[in-house]
Amino acid sequence: MDLLNALVTLLNFVIIPATAYGAQLALGALGVTLIYGILRFSNFAHGDTMAFGTMVVILCTWALQGAGITLGPLPTALLALPIGIAVTGLLVVGTDKMVYRFYRRQKAKPVIYVIASLGVMFILNGIVRFIIGVDDQRFADGERFIISAGTFRDMTGLEEGLAFRTSQGLTIVVALIAMALLFWFLNRTRTGKSMRAFSDNEDLALLSGINPERVVMITWLIVAALATTAGVLYGLDKSFKPFTYFQLLLPIFASAIVGGLGNPVGAILGGFLIAFSEVGVTYAFRKVVAYILPESMEPSGLLQLLSTDYKFAVSFGILLIVLLFKPTGIMKGKSV
Amino acid sequence: MSDNPYQNDRGNKDWSIAKQGGGTLTASPGTGHAMNTRDAFLIGDSMTGGYGGGPDILHECTIAVNPGEITVIVGPNGAGKSTAMKAVFGMLNVRQGSVRLDGEDITDLSPQDRVGCGMGFVPQTNNIFTSMTVEENLEMGAFIRRDDIRGTMEQVYELFPILKDKRRQPAGELSGGQRQQVAVGRALMTQPKVLMLDEPTAGVSPIVMDELFDRIIEVSRTGIPILMVEQNARQALAIADRGYVLVQGRNAHTGTGKELLADPEVRRSFLGG
Numbered sequence: 001m002d003l004l005n006a007l008v009t010l011l012n013f014v015i016i017p018a019t020a021y022g023a024q025l026a027l028g029a030l031g032v033t034l035i036y037g038i039l040r041f042s043n044f045a046h047g048d049t050m051a052f053g054t055m056v057v058i059l060c061t062w063a064l065q066g067a068g069i070t071l072g073p074l075p076t077a078l079l080a081l082p083i084g085i086a087v088t089g090l091l092v093v094g095t096d097k098m099v100y101r102f103y104r105r106q107k108a109k110p111v112i113y114v115i116a117s118l119g120v121m122f123i124l125n126g127i128v129r130f131i132i133g134v135d136d137q138r139f140a141d142g143e144r145f146i147i148s149a150g151t152f153r154d155m156t157g158l159e160e161g162l163a164f165r166t167s168q169g170l171t172i173v174v175a176l177i178a179m180a181l182l183f184w185f186l187n188r189t190r191t192g193k194s195m196r197a198f199s200d201n202e203d204l205a206l207l208s209g210i211n212p213e214r215v216v217m218i219t220w221l222i223v224a225a226l227a228t229t230a231g232v233l234y235g236l237d238k239s240f241k242p243f244t245y246f247q248l249l250l251p252i253f254a255s256a257i258v259g260g261l262g263n264p265v266g267a268i269l270g271g272f273l274i275a276f277s278e279v280g281v282t283y284a285f286r287k288v289v290a291y292i293l294p295e296s297m298e299p300s301g302l303l304q305l306l307s308t309d310y311k312f313a314v315s316f317g318i319l320l321i322v323l324l325f326k327p328t329g330i331m332k333g334k335s336v
Numbered sequence: 337m338s339d340n341p342y343q344n345d346r347g348n349k350d351w352s353i354a355k356q357g358g359g360t361l362t363a364s365p366g367t368g369h370a371m372n373t374r375d376a377f378l379i380g381d382s383m384t385g386g387y388g389g390g391p392d393i394l395h396e397c398t399i400a401v402n403p404g405e406i407t408v409i410v411g412p413n414g415a416g417k418s419t420a421m422k423a424v425f426g427m428l429n430v431r432q433g434s435v436r437l438d439g440e441d442i443t444d445l446s447p448q449d450r451v452g453c454g455m456g457f458v459p460q461t462n463n464i465f466t467s468m469t470v471e472e473n474l475e476m477g478a479f480i481r482r483d484d485i486r487g488t489m490e491q492v493y494e495l496f497p498i499l500k501d502k503r504r505q506p507a508g509e510l511s512g513g514q515r516q517q518v519a520v521g522r523a524l525m526t527q528p529k530v531l532m533l534d535e536p537t538a539g540v541s542p543i544v545m546d547e548l549f550d551r552i553i554e555v556s557r558t559g560i561p562i563l564m565v566e567q568n569a570r571q572a573l574a575i576a577d578r579g580y581v582l583v584q585g586r587n588a589h590t591g592t593g594k595e596l597l598a599d600p601e602v603r604r605s606f607l608g609g
Binding site for chain 2: 202206207211
């Protein structure tokens with residue numbers, strides 16, 4: 001019985017939250033990795049693209065709620081998501097036309113794009129804060145739990161409760177669908193293959209008649225969809241605050257780099273690796289251990305490696321270790 | 337390389353933020369001074385030009401290919417062989433001359449548009465998509481085609497049977513000779529009117545080289561004219577219907593492969609006796 005309770009506690013506080021968080025990071029990292037693979041630079045504006053998309057979705061959600069339209073047990077934000085993706089798509093394609101296309105014409109080195117994306121980041125950051133403000137926004141509605149702790153206790157008779165929130169379930173399902181769609185697109189469709197070809201060998205892609213401007217535009221649209229989805233799922237799971245989204249840049253980059261930049265499978269692996277490390281290192285394991293060990297050996301401390309305030313140190317630490325010892329990442333990145 | 341500050345390489349070596357190996361292709365269509373000295377199926381007529389704003393590398397250089405022929409460009413190192421090929425493909429700043437394909441003036445077209453017109457080009461290096469499977473490489477070769485490509489793919493597999501066995505393998509995992517077959521196969525997928533090969537046997541063993549030459553003859557038998565730059569002059573001239581010996585960007589000797597091989601001056605100065 002004690003082992004079961006330990007397992008439930010672990011599930012409740014580590015595995016389920018980390019899986020949801022990992023799925024959100026993976027979606028974010030996929031966007032970063034696609035831009036790196038095809039446009040050849042690390043897009044520092046990605047966190048704020050996520051914030052912008054989420055902001056649009058929040059505004060639409062409020063409008064829908066005001067009009068009395070909801071999705072029943074599911075969050076209304078899901079209904080607003082396509083609009084958010086479309087608006088964000090317009091934004092990133094517009095940014096590309098206004099900013100990055102100039103550098104493409106100049107055949108600028110990737111590092112120039114990186115610095116330009118830093119500028120885009122600051123501007124997006126300002127726009128989002130100007131429109132929606134710097135405060136926390138909650139926009140989740142509908143049913144809060146798939147299984148609440150109380151129901152679970154009644155059902156199983158266990159001492160520990162297991163809460164599975166709608167936002168967590170939704171995150172996992174939506175992320176799986178998004179990833180499946182992305183991989184199908186990249187590996188099965190003509191356009192997807194042309195994107196991989198362009199990422200692999202730009203000159204040869206040109207010689208094969210692949211239009212770079214089209215590839216770049218489709219990449220931006222996919223990235224907009226991924227970023228908005230990731231942002232909305234994160235916002236539903238936790239809450240929306242522009243500064244938090246800016247900070248998400250670190251774990252997202254860590255995920256993409258750990259997995260191998262430019263490699264979509266790596267981005268997903270990296271996302272989960274970072275999420276599990278972050279949650280695992282900052283969780284106090286006292287309760288779990290107390291269930292497993294006999295009473296006499298019950299630990300006196302919290303068994304927490306780092307305080308949750310330091311969770312970014314975890315991604316940063318992993319990032320450093322990977323860059324020092326295996327800079328190409330787990331999946332050996334470089335090309336999509 | 338250039339004065340463009342955007343192309344300054346400083347700080348660009350950090351692979352975690354900047355992906356290396358971007359496009360190097362510079363299209364420079366148009367010459368401003370058309371030339372028409374004679375007719376051929378594909379002809380780069382009296383081309384004079386160099387890279388960017390640099391000095392001229394080619395001087396009044398003419399390269400012509402006719403249907404059913406294998407044409408080989410040979411010459412000492414730095415003679416401008418590959419440069420001549422690039423000029424025909426619109427990747428060199430040519431200040432004088434014309435390029436005509438099948439009677440049509442294509443001087444003002446970009447390299448991509450020339451592909452659309454029916455020119456297949458196999459670069460010397462980086463000529464396959466290493467991370468994609470052999471089959472995907474061929475599919476990408478046929479990217480501009482909207483019709484059914486399966487027939488052409490079968491033909492390519494017939495020419496290069498080894499590719500059919502390896503079609504699900506990433507092309508980057510193949511040997512040097514097999515990679516070259518993928519590269520040629522990719523270019524054939526557009527059903528080009530003319531095939532241009534830039535040193536197809538560079539860096540492969542002599543045995544593989546002989547096999548590649550056999551394959552190239554087979555491709556030529558299907559009726560596609562072939563323009564080829566070669567380092568291995570003796571073997572290349574042996575299979576050539578027409579050969580051009582370039583020296584310092586100029587046409588030094590022209591003739592059939594046999595004539596050139598027999599020409600005492602070519603032998604002495606260039607083939608090593």
